[in-house]
Amino acid sequence: MEALVKPFSRERLPRHIAIIMDGNGRWAKNRFLPRTAGHHAGVGSVRKAIEYCGSIGVEALTLFAFSSENWRRPQQEVSVLMGLFLATLERETEKLHKNNVRLRVIGDRMAFAAELQEKIAAAESLTSVNTGLNVTIAANYGGRWEITEAVRRVARQVADGHLDPDAMTTEVFASHLNLADLPDPDLFIRTGGEKRISNFLLWQLAYTELYFTDTLWPDFNEAKLEEAIKDYSGRQRRFGYTGEQVETLFVNTGPL
Numbered sequence: 001m002e003a004l005v006k007p008f009s010r011e012r013l014p015r016h017i018a019i020i021m022d023g024n025g026r027w028a029k030n031r032f033l034p035r036t037a038g039h040h041a042g043v044g045s046v047r048k049a050i051e052y053c054g055s056i057g058v059e060a061l062t063l064f065a066f067s068s069e070n071w072r073r074p075q076q077e078v079s080v081l082m083g084l085f086l087a088t089l090e091r092e093t094e095k096l097h098k099n100n101v102r103l104r105v106i107g108d109r110m111a112f113a114a115e116l117q118e119k120i121a122a123a124e125s126l127t128s129v130n131t132g133l134n135v136t137i138a139a140n141y142g143g144r145w146e147i148t149e150a151v152r153r154v155a156r157q158v159a160d161g162h163l164d165p166d167a168m169t170t171e172v173f174a175s176h177l178n179l180a181d182l183p184d185p186d187l188f189i190r191t192g193g194e195k196r197i198s199n200f201l202l203w204q205l206a207y208t209e210l211y212f213t214d215t216l217w218p219d220f221n222e223a224k225l226e227e228a229i230k231d232y233s234g235r236q237r238r239f240g241y242t243g244e245q246v247e248t249l250f251v252n253t254g255p256l
């Protein structure tokens with residue numbers, strides 16, 4: 001990969017970027033190719049996003065690869081997506097590990113084939129002690145599912161007498177969610193022109209800056225990502241405070 005400049009000062013750089021990768025099907029259709037060709041091309045953009053985020057010092061990148069609703073797609077497309085996921089894990093895990101990337105998958109993986117579940121577990125275990133970029137793939141994931149799972153865990157603790165309902169706070173609850181060890185996303189990007197969150201990280205996106213682009217995912221490259229980060233870095237995040245308070249008390253990434 002060509003050398004990349006670091007155009008962002010540290011306090012203007014998002015610590016955590018979350019992306020809905022949309023537009024693979026349209027990208028393929030525009031080229032008179034089957035939809036699945038768009039997914040294959042989309043893997044290239046995944047690689048670019050990971051490399052770019054790693055090179056500029058972003059701490060976490062979370063990518064929505066397959067929603068709980070995507071099972072509704074034609075069987076052949078679902079099976080190509082599963083195959084791509086498996087092949088990409090097989091091909092890229094070692095390289096990610098060498099680059100100090102920590103890889104995790106969130107979502108209900110029990111619905112996946114045993115082989116895919118094993119590959120996911122092996123990749124997570126191999127990279128678990130890495131201290132570089134945190135890459136999380138959301139697969140068979142839905143924000144409401146995640147919150148419901150957390151509620152189930154909390155309810156069980158209460159039922160077992162391990163948790164006093166009055167001791168419940170937003171922080172305690174958040175500790176039961178996925179990615180509790182990471183800061184919430186600072187920047188959310190959705191490619192492909194739609195302006196929806198689509199059940200992605202519902203809790204974690206509460207204060208996230210939202211960025212929507214018409215660029216189709218396979219065309220989303222380093223320059224497009226840099227553009228999104230530049231847009232983010234020019235925004236003032238207020239977290240409920242007034243603009244004047246923010247100017248004197250805070251930097252762009254939150255309370256000092």
Ligand code: FPP
Pocket residue numbers: 021022023024025026027039040042043046063064065066067070081084085088137192217
């Ligand atoms: C949305 O485009 C994209 C997906 C549902 C799949 C995303 C998957 C990849 C980028 C490749 C595999 C990923 C990994 C991590 C190996 P769409 O099909 O909804 O596009 P459309 O809106 O144009 O139809």
